[in-house]
Amino acid sequence: MQFEHLGVRPRIHPEAVVAPTAVISGDVTIGPGAQVLHGAVITAEGGAITLGENVIVMENALVRATSVNPVHIGDHVLVGPMASISGATIADEVFLATGTRVFNGAKIGVRSEVRINAVVHLRTVLPPETLVPIGWVAVGDPVQILSPERHDEIQAAQRELDFPGYVFGLDRETPDLMVQLTERYGRGLARHAHDVQIG
Template sequence: MPCYSLEGLAPVVHPTAYVHPTAVLIGDVIVGPGCYIGPLAALRGDFGRIVLEEGANLQDTCVMHGFPDSDTLVERNGHIGHGAVLHGCVIGADALVGMNAVVMDKARIGERSIVSAAAFVKAGFECPPQSLVMGAPAAMKRQLSDEEVAWKQRGTREYQELARRCLASMVECQPLAEVEAERPRMGDTGFRPKGDKSL
């Protein structure tokens, strides 16, 4: 992965975390145990500190950045969808930020909350735990049910398992010229039982 020390501060990646080789880590970045960081994610610790706590995931093309002396933090089991931008904010434990959402400086998303796809969370916004946050600008719409939180937690566990799968078996390769006869599907590889519809 492109990984850069800046002014003597090098990124820290726990050995059980998976960071895709195309993700970029710069400076004061801390990636905890069991995290997953997807392709083309950018974690720029060139001003403030960037932290992903244990079990968090940051998916494809996400950006984490912040102003000087700020922390941009995804707490334990946080789940950040494709293309989201986090800037100087805190995403609470077990919360989800949807695809292409933007969360701005000094915003705090409460634990077990969900920020909908394409939401724009203004600077300084705060929501209580287990909230649904939607809109541009975003507002708290309602409390989440326990079933909705459980749905989110299943998705996060899939990304924690994906980190383990990638560490164990992802290798760069050349593409095949043709599709093999009886090509297996990803669920047939042994990582998920056939017929599992848990997501």
């Protein structure tokens, strides 16, 4: 299904293939030879999304742009099943395995691999040809690649990256943080009420 969102329709190259159960919404450009499989959701929430040539977005993956962080996915990238990309830049020839999570402002260098259930955190920069092992967390710039049992180090690095401030414009110490966050985010998402299905 395709939707016009905020007055912008997806642009899909005639040589791309989009499954009928995939959702493509808003300012999305999909390049030649790209494949978007069943259940994938590619949604431009006020920022553009560009998929290059021969990109494969597998089943139930999510690609989401924001007004602050557009998404660019280079050529010959594979986005695995149930992977999630939010507001990130992915260079050419990158492999994002099943269940990977890539957060706002992250940049993944050419020919990098992010393996099953690994995380590339907010504003993290992976140099070219970086490998993030299964279940590990990449965080920061310069990047630290940490095993999940190093939770204290991951948490310390995350705190400096300021997820609520960077993504939602809210101070982490706000007493009613989740009240403000959900109300603000909900107002933004409510703009989908005016979407128009076009295909």
